[in-house]
Amino acid sequence: MPAIPILDGHNDTLTRVFVDDGGGIEAFLGDSKVGHLDLTRARRGGLAAGFFALFIRSKDSTPDSETDRDPSGGWTSTPPAIAHDWAAAETTRLLDCLDDLLDAAPEDLLLCRNLDDVQTAITGKPMGIILHLEGCEMISPDLRELDMLISRGVRSLGPVWSRPNCFGTGIRFGWPSSNDIGPGLTEAGKSLVHACNERHVLIDLSHLNYRGFLDVAEISTAPLVATHCGCHALAESARNLTDAQLRIIADSGGLVGCNFFTGDLRGDGKFDSDMPLTRMVEHIDHLVATMGIEHVALGSDFDGADMCEEMRDVSCLPNLLTMLEERGWTGESLQQLCHGNWIRVLDATWS
Numbered sequence: 286m287p288a289i290p291i292l293d294g295h296n297d298t299l300t301r302v303f304v305d306d307g308g309g310i311e312a313f314l315g316d317s318k319v320g321h322l323d324l325t326r327a328r329r330g331g332l333a334a335g336f337f338a339l340f341i342r343s344k345d346s347t348p349d350s351e352t353d354r355d356p357s358g359g360w361t362s363t364p365p366a367i368a369h370d371w372a373a374a375e376t377t378r379l380l381d382c383l384d385d386l387l388d389a390a391p392e393d394l395l396l397c398r399n400l401d402d403v404q405t406a407i408t409g410k411p412m413g414i415i416l417h418l419e420g421c422e423m424i425s426p427d428l429r430e431l432d433m434l435i436s437r438g439v440r441s442l443g444p445v446w447s448r449p450n451c452f453g454t455g456i457r458f459g460w461p462s463s464n465d466i467g468p469g470l471t472e473a474g475k476s477l478v479h480a481c482n483e484r485h486v487l488i489d490l491s492h493l494n495y496r497g498f499l500d501v502a503e504i505s506t507a508p509l510v511a512t513h514c515g516c517h518a519l520a521e522s523a524r525n526l527t528d529a530q531l532r533i534i535a536d537s538g539g540l541v542g543c544n545f546f547t548g549d550l551r552g553d554g555k556f557d558s559d560m561p562l563t564r565m566v567e568h569i570d571h572l573v574a575t576m577g578i579e580h581v582a583l584g585s586d587f588d589g590a591d592m593c594e595e596m597r598d599v600s601c602l603p604n605l606l607t608m609l610e611e612r613g614w615t616g617e618s619l620q621q622l623c624h625g626n627w628i629r630v631l632d633a634t635w636s
């Protein structure tokens with residue numbers, strides 16, 4: 286089993302632990318066996334650092350989305366917009382929870398505010414937490430909350446989740462589906478991209494629709510990044526990126542974190558975790574063939590999506606590395622995939 290530290294592009298563990306009755310701090314710092322990720326299983330799996338999302342669920346019991354199915358087997362799922370005040374209050378609550386978590390384990394966890402912190406996590410004991418906003422409903426159109434969020438540790442944001450908001454239109458879920466649905470970034474969305482560039486905050490293209498993607502590609506001066514996406518050529522999920530989009534990302538010097546979500550990896554649009562791990566490798570292979578190894582990384586979506594049995598939680602990450610090694614991946618290529626490409630892109634983005 287190759288022992289290579291992994292920097293992973295996306296998880297929803299903070300939401301699971303602090304919103305979805307996931308046991309809070311004690312469960313995260315222990316070996317909870319609940320969900321996909323806690324500290325014990327992260328260490329077992331070689332997870333050295335990861336993008337931890339602040340994802341705000343719909344208020345009360347409102348479902349995050351409603352699914353429409355058509356007789357031919359296709360489906361779409363459109364999450365409703367959420368209110369700024371709700372998102373802002375929940376974000377503050379989650380940030381306070383995160384502070385409590387960091388205070389409870391100062392030796393074991395490190396909030397990564399710069400590349401040195403990430404390097405410390407990659408080479409040392411603390412697990413690195415890179416704080417990410419998955420959808421920016423907590424930010425007003427005039428961006429007044431942005432600097433406060435950065436001061437509290439946010440180093441990455443996706444302007445939208447799969448919802449519309451004041452910055453743009455998130456791509457609704459769907460299969461089979463193009464992602465060319467709806468308008469691009471609003472003026473506030475374009476201002477957000479400029480503001481992130483000025484403040485050296487990473488902008489995540491995951492969940493943006495096609496026109497929003499093109500707007501970021503045109504405006505942003507940083508390498509383009511999709512933290513957790515699959516390949517549309519292999520699975521026609523609206524959330525996956527076309528080969529043309531992959532080439533735009535590669536040309537910018539950026540990267541794509543390969544998503545582990547079975548629904549986006551399978552080719553049939555089914556929500557079925559009965560999928561061999563080789564299917565994930567097929568997406569990684571396609572990313573490499575289309576973009577080059579230096580633009581491919583991992584973006585699991587642990588605690589935010591269904592995984593296959595061979596990747597049932599973070600402790601199974603070595604299964605993927607072993608499979609890649611058996612298929613001829615060299616140590617150098619694995620290192621690029623596991624953290625090297627992320628380090629390069631974060632260095633270019635954050636400094």
Ligand SMILES: [Zn+2]
Pocket residue numbers: 419491492513586589
């Ligand atoms: Zn996501």
